Amino acid sequence: MTANMALQCNCAGMESTDDGEMALFAVNNLHHAYDGQSVLAVDAWQAVQGEHWLLLGPSGSGKTTLLHALAGILRPAGGSIVVAGQDFAALSPSAIDHFRGRHIGIVLQRLHLIASLNVMDNLLLAQYLAGLPQDRRRIAEVLTGLDLAEKAGAKPHELSFGQAQRVAVARAVVNGPRLLLADEPTSNLDDARCVQVLELLQSQARACNATLVIATHDQRIKSRVANQFELGARA
Amino acid sequence: MNIASVSFSYLRARPLGTVLNVLLLALGVATIVLLLLATEQFEERMQRDARGIDLVVGAKGSPLQIILSAIYHLDVPTGNIAYKQAQEIAKHRAVKKVIPLALGDSYQGFRIVGTTQDYVAHYGAKVSAGRLWDKPLEAVLGAEVAARSGHGLGATFSGAHGLGERAGDAHEGHPYVVVGILERSGTVLDRLVLTSHQSVWAVHAEHHDIKDVADIEKQMTDEEKEFTALLVQYASPLAAAILPRYINNNSDMQAAVPAYEIARLFTIVGVGVDVLRGFALVLMFSAGLSVFIALYNALNDRRYDLAVMRTLGAAPGRLLLLLLCEGLLLAAMGAALGLVLGHALAEVLGRALQTAQQVEITGWVWVPAELWVVALALGVGVLAAILPAWRAYRTDIAGTLARG
Numbered sequence: 177m178t179a180n181m182a183l184q185c186n187c188a189g190m191e192s193t194d195d196g197e198m199a200l201f202a203v204n205n206l207h208h209a210y211d212g213q214s215v216l217a218v219d220a221w222q223a224v225q226g227e228h229w230l231l232l233g234p235s236g237s238g239k240t241t242l243l244h245a246l247a248g249i250l251r252p253a254g255g256s257i258v259v260a261g262q263d264f265a266a267l268s269p270s271a272i273d274h275f276r277g278r279h280i281g282i283v284l285q286r287l288h289l290i291a292s293l294n295v296m297d298n299l300l301l302a303q304y305l306a307g308l309p310q311d312r313r314r315i316a317e318v319l320t321g322l323d324l325a326e327k328a329g330a331k332p333h334e335l336s337f338g339q340a341q342r343v344a345v346a347r348a349v350v351n352g353p354r355l356l357l358a359d360e361p362t363s364n365l366d367d368a369r370c371v372q373v374l375e376l377l378q379s380q381a382r383a384c385n386a387t388l389v390i391a392t393h394d395q396r397i398k399s400r401v402a403n404q405f406e407l408g409a410r411a
Numbered sequence: 412m413n414i415a416s417v418s419f420s421y422l423r424a425r426p427l428g429t430v431l432n433v434l435l436l437a438l439g440v441a442t443i444v445l446l447l448l449a450t451e452q453f454e455e456r457m458q459r460d461a462r463g464i465d466l467v468v469g470a471k472g473s474p475l476q477i478i479l480s481a482i483y484h485l486d487v488p489t490g491n492i493a494y495k496q497a498q499e500i501a502k503h504r505a506v507k508k509v510i511p512l513a514l515g516d517s518y519q520g521f522r523i524v525g526t527t528q529d530y531v532a533h534y535g536a537k538v539s540a541g542r543l544w545d546k547p548l549e550a551v552l553g554a555e556v557a558a559r560s561g562h563g564l565g566a567t568f569s570g571a572h573g574l575g576e577r578a579g580d581a582h583e584g585h586p587y588v589v590v591g592i593l594e595r596s597g598t599v600l601d602r603l604v605l606t607s608h609q610s611v612w613a614v615h616a617e618h619h620d621i622k623d624v625a626d627i628e629k630q631m632t633d634e635e636k637e638f639t640a641l642l643v644q645y646a647s648p649l650a651a652a653i654l655p656r657y658i659n660n661n662s663d664m665q666a667a668v669p670a671y672e673i674a675r676l677f678t679i680v681g682v683g684v685d686v687l688r689g690f691a692l693v694l695m696f697s698a699g700l701s702v703f704i705a706l707y708n709a710l711n712d713r714r715y716d717l718a719v720m721r722t723l724g725a726a727p728g729r730l731l732l733l734l735l736c737e738g739l740l741l742a743a744m745g746a747a748l749g750l751v752l753g754h755a756l757a758e759v760l761g762r763a764l765q766t767a768q769q770v771e772i773t774g775w776v777w778v779p780a781e782l783w784v785v786a787l788a789l790g791v792g793v794l795a796a797i798l799p800a801w802r803a804y805r806t807d808i809a810g811t812l813a814r815g
Binding site: 240 | 721726812
């Protein structure tokens with residue numbers, strides 16, 4: 177299954193990651209402020225294609241802001257972000273939207289599935305909005321891989337929290353992203369579930385050879401991911 | 412999966428609100444469509460029956476009543492005019508053709524019209540069975556009369572004094588015999604019983620102590636002979652300037668110009684139509700307001716959905732389209748339902764009126780102006796969606812997601 181999915185994910189980009197030297201993303205001198213108050217400052221951070229990272233820091237340290245900046249959802253006040261060779265500062269807003277749809281998968285803390293659409297349609301929407309062909313077989317494969325094959329026709333309110341979370345992951349990886357971002361995916365879960373979700377994200381990221389960044393303040397998963405980037409508390 | 416199907420899924424997710432908005436719009440559209448169909452067909456029908464009749468001459472009274480009674484057979488006549496005066500008009504040099512009418516009786520609510528065969532020729536009607544009348548008390552039935560009464564050739568019947576529901580005693584002593592039935596012509600003839608004016612004189616001959624009606628014309632003095640009205644065709648356009656004034660000033664008759672009286676009638680009816688149209692526009696406006704409120708409120712429930720769609724790669728313009736599409740879908744459903752409803756109402760109303768009046772309205776026709784109504788409905792939908800769509804366009808995704 178995993179091999180099959182890796183084949184389906186066409187993650188080969190313009191730069192090779194084979195040598196392990198090329199960065200999938202690079203952040204330099206990044207800073208951002210709300211109402212004159214600094215909320216984020218990062219000197220430098222970069223990650224290679226396929227690496228798994230934890231983005232750590234106490235709440236209020238700017239984890240979500242940095243994640244949003246990496247996703248191109250938020251344009252930082254200063255500094256540079258380059259993802260897969262694309263300098264966000266050089267892209268128009270709609271070009272960033274397009275790039276995000278194609279290459280970045282996001283799992284939000286509150287899952288935010290579209291309540292009026294069933295599971296299959298939620299995933300078709302992800303393909304449609306990314307400007308990709310709508311491929312039901314690809315979606316069926318992803319759902320099967322996440323043990324959700326029977327839930328394709330279910331509405332989000334008919335799912336358990338665990339199922340809904342897996343659907344949210346499916347939606348983030350269905351387009352074979354090169355960068356998979358997750359915001360506090362484990363914060364409301366018990367210990368057993370917490371590990372399951374972490375392993376789920378890691379296996380899905382591996383299946384696409386995506387770089388995984390998990391923003392979290394959850395101490396339980398700290399020991400499970402080697403690469404860690406820590407944001408300091410801000411006054 | 413596309414913008415329209417996402418829009419539709421939102422409409423389906425709140426069925427009650429959607430049905431309410433569609434229904435409101437549909438009622439507005441249906442009312443306007445019904446008005447269009449009714450007035451258009453009513454006016455066309457009125458024009459068709461009056462075509463080629465330049466002037467109607469009757470006894471002194473309301474000109475509108477003369478037109479309604481002599482052309483449309485919807486009202487009682489103002490009175491009768493003397494045979495000699497009628498002859499004078501027929502011979503006037505400004506007159507090309509005169510069709511005399513002798514009215515007074517009806518059969519099963521259909522008026523019996525004593526006239527000449529020119530009357531049938533004027534409307535270009537054809538005989539579908541039998542022949543036209545020759546002798547007094549021979550009658551030709553209009554298509555509708557034949558269908559409703561079930562009478563065929565050779566049937567006999569007696570007229571009743573008066574018209575419509577209030578028709579009085581039957582003239583049992585002088586039964587008519589059906590000698591012909593007219594093809595349906597879509598004119599007033601369909602609902603008339605036609606006979607010679609001598610027949611009408613004969614039926615009322617008791618007043619003159621005449622027993623044998625076969626040669627009634629010779630037995631009556633000119634003073635005893637009366638017509639009810641004359642349908643006049645001018646010899647030249649110039650006659651319009653001379654003849655009405657000549658008649659109104661120099662005789663105790665009244666000349667009524669159909670074109671003018673119909674226009675007057677339409678302005679009277681038009682007030683009611685305008686009120687109804689205003690009512691329909693108010694309905695459309697409230698439908699637009701309701702759509703606006705629904706979409707605007709939905710924005711609050713949906714701000715995360717909108718933000719999520721942005722994270723999935725949707726440019727802000729997509730969200731704008733999504734909301735516009737939703738307004739447009741509501742409007743399109745409302746317009747479609749309204750068209751069906753309007754036509755169905757016109758058909759039902761037409762059938763209900765058919766038994767009471769000579770107005771034939773059907774829902775099975777299409778008026779070009781309905782396209783404007785559809786355009787208006789779609790416009791209302793888009794207009795109602797513009798502000799919500801603009802707010803969706805401006806959604807601050809990072810801020811929304813950070814809060815949620």
